[in-house]
Amino acid sequence: MNLCGFTMSFTTAGIHGLYAVMACFMWFVSLAFSLEYMHHYKHKSMYYVFLLATFGATAGVFLSADLLTTFVFFEVMSFTSYVLVIHDESKGAMRAGETYLAVAVIGGMVMLMGLFLLYDLTGTLKIAELPDACAPYAGSGRLYAAAICMLVGFGAKAGLFPLHIWLPKAHPVAPAPASALLSGILTKAGIYGMLIICCSMLAGDEHWAAAILALGAVTMFLGAFLALLSGNLKKTLACSSVSQIGFITTGIGIACLTNNLSEMASKGTVLHMVNHSLIKLLLFSCAGVVYMNLHKLALSDVRGWGRNKPLLGLYFAIGALTISGVPGTSGYISKTLLHESIVEVIEELEHAGESIFLLKGLEWVFLISGGLTFAYMSRLFFCLFIRKNRAEEVQKRYNNKMHPYMNVLSACVIALPAIAMLCIGAVYWQHHYYTWTNLKGSLTSLAIGGLLCLLLKGRDLKELKFDLEDRVYRPLLLGVCVPLLGGVAKMLSAAGDVAAGLCVALMRTIAQALAGVIEGIMIRLNKGLLRQIQPHEERFSPMDWLRGHPIAQRWQEIRMDVLDSANSLSFGLLMAILGLCVFLIYLVRN
Amino acid sequence: MTGFGILIAILVPILGGALVPLLDFDARRAREYYVFAIVLATSVYTLSLLSSGQGSELVLYHLTSTIDITLRIDRYGSIFALLVSVLWPLATLYAFEYMSHLHKKNRFFGFFTICYGITLGVAFAGNFITMYLFYELLTLATVPLITHEGTREAKVAGVKYLVYSIAGATAAFIGMIAILTHGGSLEFAVIGLGDAATPENRRLFDLAFLFMFFGFGVKSAIWPLHGWLPTAGVAPTPVTALLHAVAVVKSGVFAIGRVVYFTYDAGYLAGSMVQKIGLAFSAFTIVYGTVMAWKEIHFKKRLAYSTVSNLSYIVFAFLLVTPSGLTAGLLHMMFHGLMKIVLFFVAGTVMHQSGRIYVTDLRGFGRAMPVSFATFTIASLALTGIPPLCGFLSKYAIAEAALAQGSPLAYAGVAALLVSAVFTAAxxxxxxxxxxxxxxxFEPWSLKSVKEANLYMTLPLVLLTAAIVLLGCFPGALQAFIGGVVPAAFPGL
Amino acid sequence: MTQLFTLLKISDGLAIQFGADGLGRMFLCLDTVMWILVGIYAFKYKEHMKHTKRFFAFYLLTYLMLAALSMAANYLTMYLCFEFMTLLSMPMVLQDGTPESIAAARKYLMYSIFGATLGLLGFFFSAHYGAGTVFTPGGLLDPAKVAGNESKLLVVAFLSIAGFSAKAGMFPLHAWLPTAHPVAPAPASAVLSGVITKAGVLCILRVMYQVYGASFLAGTWVQKALIVLSLITVFMGSMMAYGEDLLKRRLAYSTVSQVSYVLFGVFTLHPVALLGALLHVIYHSIIKDGLFLGAGAVIFTNHKEYVSQLHGMGKRMPVTFGCFTVCSLGLIGIPPFAGFLSKWYLAAGSLSEGLPVLSWLGPAVLLLSALLTAGYLLPISIHGFFPGEGEKEAEGKEAPFQMLFPMLVLALGVVVFGVFAQPLADALLRIAEAMF
Incomplete structure (x- = not known):
């Protein structure tokens, strides 16, 4: 298809098709849920328009067969989803939207730069051709530059550290169905790009893989840690998203490290992507149900609300268990695959006699993050569904079953992802996933999580005050970069005018000075001459005392006449010229 | 016979002009008929001389065996004569109306007409002595015109003019003597210094050239000798327009051209130190004049400074000492005459109709005086050098000549030309x-009393503007006429 | 140019000639379409102006000169039209007659004339060293005459191109744009910014490709210096726009920046970059006209001039702001709107041209500028449509249809030319390749 001046190509092969189907599913669920959720909102039509536009764009991203097409849809997706983020138009929403948009635009532009470089280097952006096209440039600085630029773009969307800042801001303020999509599938668009970078462009590049693994490790731990400290329902889920993206990134890193040879890593990555999409759809929808009824999200406020709502509890529990990777769920399968792929690499390296220290560290981060996941999910579950609210009358109100807290349609569609997850879990209910070796990892995580739960039981955790965006990015960008560059620009902008002004002023001054050089001499000369021609009329005259008298007037006239004729150069000159002419005539006569 | 014809062309206006104060006309109409008849007759006669009498010569008097008073029509002088004889009747027409409110009209028109004859004398002079004679006469004859208003300011201006001019002419005279005593020829028919230019004499001749260059440079307003020109702006407008934009200043330029191409020659000057000095001064004056003009807010003084700048264009082109330089200079001499006289006339018209003399006071005048300002705008565009008006053509020719000459100073001149173009626009x-x-x-009723001038003033404006446009578009004939000077000035080519 | 029409032959080598080559046709089409659209708009906007007859007279005269400029077949004709275009467009700037507008008009005049004078310098040299006078792809210089004078000609090439770039608003001769645009009536700003700046681009194209020739300038210091200047402008314009509150001045700075995108592509001397530049000429014209008309509609209908006054205005003027937003997105370069493709080609051409450092610095600066473009345009739309809680929302009403219509057409153009760009790009590629 020829659009936007170049050939747009699409494919449904492999993950492209898978995620397109995924997108359809997710939009179906969230749209259906939106019907109830958005019932009391203003500007509903705008919401739906942009929701559907985002759907189209997202599907386009996943189906694109070349990176330019990806980019086109990626940008459209960023802008249309922005409207979803700020749909509430509250102060917080506007600010979060600002962050979201800034990250998206900056990421988009940097990514475009990466595409420029890549295209210039390889001459193609077709995803299928990339591995071959990039192979000759393996290890070259320009390829790295392109990859880094693209990683910034895709990573920003995925929520990779240190560009994860928009996630914890944007998800809590967006309408819940939109959050579900943002978290469940828009981040996957970023992951999709990272897959291309790591598995098509730079497959097998150890340095790159190491960097990706490091980023993945930081992201998964940091996300989980933040989630644990968060006191807001949706924010916890958002941080959890960050953490899960870290898990996926780790998988991608391993796949990259092993040059796509590790089946476990590839499988685990994709499966975890799917899992996470479904989980977040489910959990955010649950959070949406809570918000729809209470219009509150702080954990201290919603505490105990779900005590007599078993259906919701069940949904939530399925999600929580899956994300924690409890054996029997699909989450267990994907996490185990990821974990085992790490272990496999460690073994290979051990076998080859190389240092395994870092990878061991990674494994532990993986396990600890898994534990943290279990901890914060159980915390949420307990808070919502088990514990009682601190204020008695509030709890009483919560227990009151006056009207249904969600309608049938919502209940049905929210069930869909839960069922899907259970199905996936059931599909993989095979013996070899449940050997002791495999279970060990999961159980270690759960043990850590359980321990943490016990430790933190009943304690209120303080949210981390340090906000990367407020403390680092914004001051750096708005406080340092903008004034600095703005100052430079102002100076440059004024340079033309100032130079022109100076130049002209200088010329003026010089001209003025030069005009005076000879003039000064001449004025002196003139003064002398003038004295000859013009007698001082102010000089005292004896007739002065007769001033006003007719005699004096007459005298004055006579005097002026005399002066005129005597002093009149013109008279003399006329005479001279006439004389010369007479002379000429005389000459001619001869 | 044709030899005497030259003398007739010179003497008719001089004597006819001298009669004006003596006849002492009272009636405006009679004076106008008389003056215009003389001027028009002279012009017609001169133009016929130019077409038929090329090369004719009249030796009036032998002062010594080597010095004589000679009149001759050659192509170089014809060009100047052409310019003068075309502009004079129009300026006279304009002056009738302009002077209608001033006193001592007889004296004014007398001298005004006398100047015509003297200027033709400068144009037709056959050797240096004759040219010098008429040149001095021109100085003398124009002083009363400058001091005409009789105010202290006018008198100061007149004296200043006199002092500058006489001093300049004296310097030129010294140069002339130096050439004469060392065997150079002062005859314009003889190109170059001939055998006299031996290496021993070179230093002396160089010095003589500088004397003559700066001597005549007074009238052509080379910095730093330009001071009289803006001051002389106090004269009635026809004087400033015709004399200070055309006759007087152009006679200075004309004389420099004579010195460069006829007394000296291209072979002597090309690449010499004196040429460089001349180029440097003229290039500098181009910029200087234009900056001063931009700075000035007095309407006529602004135009006077603009003249300072433009005269140096011509001098600069002459000093390139190439055929294209000569023709380019002459072309600009013609065109600048046309353009500047229009500008001055409009300034005068404004003064005459409204009494305003500062450029800052001219808000809304375009509506009040549509014809004048239309012509002013066209002339301005032409002087700025916008094609296809004539000013562009001559500037282009000068730049082209400078580039062809190719020395660093010539490039500097091109730069000066462009700087000047910007300021001119400004x-x-x-x-x-x-x-x-x-x-x-702005309130339009504040200009209610300002009316467009009558036909006496607007007709010259319209005709001259038409010439600006037409000559810009179809310069072929004029260029061919000017091109005729090249074989005379460059006998080697 | 195969067929020439000689209007006036002044003398040998001096003639006023016109001819239609692809480049000229493209600019003529652009000028005409924009003039019609903005003209429709101006019929309504004139209720806001005094001296409407005068305005329309000069509006049409400027168009005449632009058309003539597009068709100019030699340097002299181009210079002539350029000068007259300046002179005839200047009255549109001082339309209001306020002291600021008169000062702005004077500034505009002086900058343009200064630039044109430098262009005139180029004419002198091209006439002297040229083998002919008619613009020729690959340059019209006579190699025999040029031999030995290369360094001189390079200086002149630089000066004349820098001179014509005054019209295109390139640093350091850009200062007239932010002064002139805010004071001019909106239709005038629209054509000044959208079309007349492009006249400078056309002149530069002619001088670079058809007088000196790409091969003469490629790789020389002239090319590098010009690229650096254009990049400085790209950055500076965006940065200044980012910090500006007066809407029309913000747009003017944006023009400064965007036209230098075009110039960057032109200076790169690479067919693909040139294609990008030509595309951006068209895109930027459409977009910037749309933006200025939008700004004008706000001023006309609701008397708001500052960005900070526009909170919630999008809800009052949904169509205007809708068009404005579409144009903004195009200017930032968000696919699939017009503006993305041109930047793509600009960057691709620059990278494959392979000048050291500049080849990748260029695209980087372009992207930084795109970022800033997002920073200065998007908040207008965002605050317009989503004023946010607690913000005081502006009062106002939608602009009349006569003003909306051109904006809608332009916004549609942004979409259509963005999505179905291939025919346009193909046509322009032929033009671009013919320049070498």
């Missing part, structure tokens, strides 16, 4: 803008 177009697009708070 000092002229701002006037137009102000006149046509007054500020929002």
């Amino acid at each position: 000092y002229l177009l701002t006037i137009c803008v102000r006149a046509y697009f007054p500020p929002a708070d």
